Amino acid sequence: MIMxxxxxxxxxTNERLAILLPLILIVIDILTGVIxxxxxxKLDSSVMRKGIGxxxxxxxxxxxxxxxxxxxxxxxIYIGLIIYISLMEIISIAENCAKLGFIPxxxxxxxxxxxxx
Numbered sequence: 001m002i003m004x005x006x007x008x009x010x011x012x013t014n015e016r017l018a019i020l021l022p023l024i025l026i027v028i029d030i031l032t033g034v035i036x037x038x039x040x041x042k043l044d045s046s047v048m049r050k051g052i053g054x055x056x057x058x059x060x061x062x063x064x065x066x067x068x069x070x071x072x073x074x075x076x077i078y079i080g081l082i083i084y085i086s087l088m089e090i091i092s093i094a095e096n097c098a099k100l101g102f103i104p105x106x107x108x109x110x111x112x113x114x115x116x117x
Contacts, residue, residue: 018082022062025089026055032096039100058085 065078
């Protein structure tokens with residue numbers, strides 16, 4: 001019964017929950033990327049700095065979306081940014097998992113993952 005209540009209440013009616021979704025996905029993406037690099041023996045601080053720089057830029061875009069919503073009432077731009085960043089992170093997580101071998105070949109082919117990556 002408790003799990004049904006949790007699932008029923010997972011609507012993004014609360015703005016804080018909408019902000020948390022891309023932030024949680026960003027953390028998961030960083031973790032899967034680091035694990036992937038670690039296991040492949042390709043852990044490189046310069047690549048990690050570049051990736052974290054991209055993630056920081058995504059967080060800045062989220063902040064800009066929040067400001068546009070609060071000060072100008074442009075809620076649709078804010079929600080669009082949240083959706084775009086979330087989809088981008090989901091695809092990146094799927095790519096990382098495909099490189100680790102956690103995704104079937106048929107889905108891996110759709111992600112356009114090269115064997116050397």
